[in-house]
Amino acid sequence: MPTVHFTDAEGAVRDVQGNPGDSVMETAVRNGVPGIIAECGGSLSCATCHVFVREDCLSQLPPMEDMEDEMLYGTAVDREENSRLSCQLRLTDELDLFVTTPETQV
Amino acid sequence: MSTHVAAAAPAAAPGLESQPGTPTRTGLLIIGASQSGVQLAVSLRALGFDEHITLLGDEDHRPYQRPALSKEFLQGTVESESLIFRSNTYWAEHNVDLVKGEFIVRIDKEPDGSGVAHSASGKQFPFKRLALTVGARARKLEIEGGDLDGVLYLRNADDALALKARVGDARDVVVIGGGFIGLEAASSLQKMGKNVTVLEFGPRLVGRAVGEETADYFLQAHRARGLDIRLNTAAARFTADASGASVAGVELQDGTVLPAQIVLIGIGVIPNTQLAEQLSLAVDNGIVVDRYALASDGTTVAIGDCANMPNPVPGSAPGERIRLESVNNAIEHAKVAAYSLTGRREEYAGIPWFWSNQADLKLQIAGLCNGYDQTVIRRDQERGKFSVLYYRQGQVIAADCVNAPLDFMAVKNALAKGQNIPAGPAADPATPLKTITTDS
Numbered sequence: 001m002p003t004v005h006f007t008d009a010e011g012a013v014r015d016v017q018g019n020p021g022d023s024v025m026e027t028a029v030r031n032g033v034p035g036i037i038a039e040c041g042g043s044l045s046c047a048t049c050h051v052f053v054r055e056d057c058l059s060q061l062p063p064m065e066d067m068e069d070e071m072l073y074g075t076a077v078d079r080e081e082n083s084r085l086s087c088q089l090r091l092t093d094e095l096d097l098f099v100t101t102p103e104t105q106v
Numbered sequence: 107m108s109t110h111v112a113a114a115a116p117a118a119a120p121g122l123e124s125q126p127g128t129p130t131r132t133g134l135l136i137i138g139a140s141q142s143g144v145q146l147a148v149s150l151r152a153l154g155f156d157e158h159i160t161l162l163g164d165e166d167h168r169p170y171q172r173p174a175l176s177k178e179f180l181q182g183t184v185e186s187e188s189l190i191f192r193s194n195t196y197w198a199e200h201n202v203d204l205v206k207g208e209f210i211v212r213i214d215k216e217p218d219g220s221g222v223a224h225s226a227s228g229k230q231f232p233f234k235r236l237a238l239t240v241g242a243r244a245r246k247l248e249i250e251g252g253d254l255d256g257v258l259y260l261r262n263a264d265d266a267l268a269l270k271a272r273v274g275d276a277r278d279v280v281v282i283g284g285g286f287i288g289l290e291a292a293s294s295l296q297k298m299g300k301n302v303t304v305l306e307f308g309p310r311l312v313g314r315a316v317g318e319e320t321a322d323y324f325l326q327a328h329r330a331r332g333l334d335i336r337l338n339t340a341a342a343r344f345t346a347d348a349s350g351a352s353v354a355g356v357e358l359q360d361g362t363v364l365p366a367q368i369v370l371i372g373i374g375v376i377p378n379t380q381l382a383e384q385l386s387l388a389v390d391n392g393i394v395v396d397r398y399a400l401a402s403d404g405t406t407v408a409i410g411d412c413a414n415m416p417n418p419v420p421g422s423a424p425g426e427r428i429r430l431e432s433v434n435n436a437i438e439h440a441k442v443a444a445y446s447l448t449g450r451r452e453e454y455a456g457i458p459w460f461w462s463n464q465a466d467l468k469l470q471i472a473g474l475c476n477g478y479d480q481t482v483i484r485r486d487q488e489r490g491k492f493s494v495l496y497y498r499q500g501q502v503i504a505a506d507c508v509n510a511p512l513d514f515m516a517v518k519n520a521l522a523k524g525q526n527i528p529a530g531p532a533a534d535p536a537t538p539l540k541t542i543t544t545d546s
Contacts, residue, residue: 022188030193032148032200039437041171041189043178045461045470047515067468067511073540074515 002091006033009103020093024086025049035101042087044068048105049086050075054098058082061089077102132203133157134447135223135231137210137381138239139169141433142410144191145440146237151200153448160231161197162205162223167263168194169204173433175266176290177463181298182270186263205231213385219405235447238382238393238401238408239440242375242431247282251344256353257369260291269370276367277301280356282341284311286462288372289328293465295370296333303334303364305341305356307373315460317475319483319494320506324467327508331465344369375431377412390414392429397453399443407446409439418454419474420524428474432460457521466490470511472518473504484513484535495532501546502527516540 001017004024008014018027028036028049037048044067053061061084064072068088072079086099134150136143139161147161163169170189178184197204208225215221215236223231244259251257258269269291277300281292284306296302310321311328328335340359344366347354355363377392388394388402392414399407399415417426418438438456445452460471478496485492493513496504505517516539520527524546531542 026188030190030196032192032196034152039434040461041173041433043173043461043463045463045468046459047511067509070511071515073512074519 002093002095002097004028004091005096005098006035007098007100008035009101018091020091022091024051024089024091024097024099026087027091028086033101035105036086037105038087040087044071044085044087047071047074047085048076050077050079050102050105051084051086051089051099052080052102053082053084053089054100055082057097057099060095060097064088075102076104076106132160132231132233134159134235134237135233136161136237136239137223138237138241138410138412139163139165139204139206140172140239140241140410140436142241142436142440143237143239144169145437146239146407146409146443147200147202148192149441149444150447151202153444153450155444155448156201157234158201158203160203160205160233162208162210162231164207164209165262165264166207168206170263171433172262173461175263176260176287177294179266180270180273180291180294189263210381213381215385215403215406219403236406237443237447238406238412239410239436240378240381240408240412242377242411244371245374245376247341247371247373249341249343251346251353254344254346254353255351256367257344257371259371260287261375269368272368273298273300278365279303279368279370280305280341280364280366281370281372282356283372283374284308284335284337285313285372285374286315288370289324289464290462291370291372292333293328293331293467295368296331297465300368303336303366304328305339305358306335306337307340309338311335311337316469316471316506317478317481317494317496319481320469320492320508323492323508324464324469327467328464341369375411377414377429379412382408382412390427394427397442398446398451399439399454400446407443409443410436413439415439415454417474418456419458420455430458432458434459457518459518466509468509468511470507470514471504472507472514473502473521475504475506478503480529482529482532484510484532486510486535491535493535495527495529497529500526500529502529502532513539516543519543 006014039048040046169191210223212224220234244261279300279302281288281304341356342359345355357363379389382393393408401408411431414429417428442454462469475496480497482495491510492508493510494506507514526546
């Protein structure tokens with residue numbers, strides 16, 4: 001099972017196992033991971049599932065589309081080079097993903 | 107009036123003893139297990155609320171998200187499992203009892219806020235405090251043939267499943283109501299290869315939720331994508347097929363009959379206030395609550411689609427009340443109620459926002475455009491972007507943005523910070539709104 005390692009803004013780590021095909025956002029929400037709000041439920045409308053992806057994981061991810069790119073300019077904590085919206089990141093069997101959640105999402 | 111549950115609750119109130127077949131008593135009973143009810147339970151646990159919680163819904167599903175029902179779920183691009191809010195493990199770990207398929211018909215309540223709720227199946231749910239997150243139901247179209255098989259509504263998962271089950275056999279669909287639900291479903295059904303006609307009783311689409319320019323934009327955009335939209339058009343009756351049991355067509359007031367093996371009706375909702383009325387709570391287009399989400403008895407909280415509350419937009423007219431139907435409101439209102447139930451006075455102040463995805467059109471609305479006196483339109487034909495900014499006395503108060511997240515985010519952020527985006531420079535669609543935002 002793919003695992004997502006969530007690190008919060010204070011550095012606490014929580015490992016969550018997910019199902020291939022689910023998004024990182026869904027995996028977080030279903031398990032109540034703090035730091036992911038996902039108000040719009042993954043329809044790319046709210047930018048409250050922002051995560052920072054560990055640099056060495058970035059290349060495993062699909063490239064971002066224009067809409068995600070634009071939405072990332074509206075995150076509560078400013079975007080960085082490694083910012084993604086977790087609703088756009090799908091788990092695969094090979095994926096072992098390390099992400100950090102921002103201090104706030106709203 | 108006490109707002110702290112632990113302090114308010116008597117240790118063993120008479121009449122609250124468990125009876126045979128009665129579930130264990132609960133600290134807080136949340137009636138309604140949709141967005142606002144789920145958020146209330148989650149927020150309470152995040153605040154350290156340690157009383158037992160029962161989250162009770164009348165559907166036979168675990169709590170799920172509704173927005174996808176008219177879009178991804180209908181089209182089969184998401185699994186129902188993806189719509190589930192929280193895993194069973196989460197609820198168990200957080201001491202929340204999930205009760206499915208129980209419909210509360212009567213509540214006996216004491217002046218201290220405690221009481222017992224009775225379900226249609228005869229079960230009793232005692233509580234120390236009560237939350238009504240009962241939502242709203244679809245408004246019915248009462249015309250001849252309205253009870254024919256194939257005349258459907260789309261409010262919950264069972265409605266969506268019923269619609270999905272019929273889609274395969276249908277060639278023609280008539281959608282009645284050109285609001286968000288109607289247009290989202292119409293776009294989805296069209297994408298699934300159906301011949302779709304939308305009937306809108308009013309002179310424009312999406313009623314009062316957006317301004318004239320946005321309504322026009324959607325009319326043109328949908329027509330350009332092949333959707334047959336008829337404004338100022340009402341259905342007179344539904345005709346039946348040879349069996350007499352299933353719908354076959356929609357007869358318009360001018361006598362035209364449109365073939366339809368499915369009729370989907372989306373003409374708005376009615377807040378569920380029956381329980382509040384039975385409890386003698388103040389009701390007026392929803393359950394009347396104060397800034398802390400407390401109903402007129404001072405102990406029951408009511409939140410989300412069912413609640414009529416003081417307008418939460420900073421700077422709104424004193425005493426102005428509003429009922430909002432949105433995910434964002436369900437979440438924000440639940441947070442206020444969670445504070446209230448843990449003894450903290452936290453007013454609801456926020457910028458309402460909404461979204462609606464229709465075909466390749468992503469509409470995002472920030473703020474409420476009531477009472478605007480000026481609009482500024484930003485149109486980028488080439489990239490399919492379109493925004494309308496609404497102003498009142500020179501101050502931006504809202505925006506409708508289509509495929510323009512940057513505009514949406516800029517306006518939402520400006521409103522939240524009490525800033526302005528001057529109308530003059532905003533009129534140039536090439537200028538990023540963020541760069542011209544001013545401190546009022």
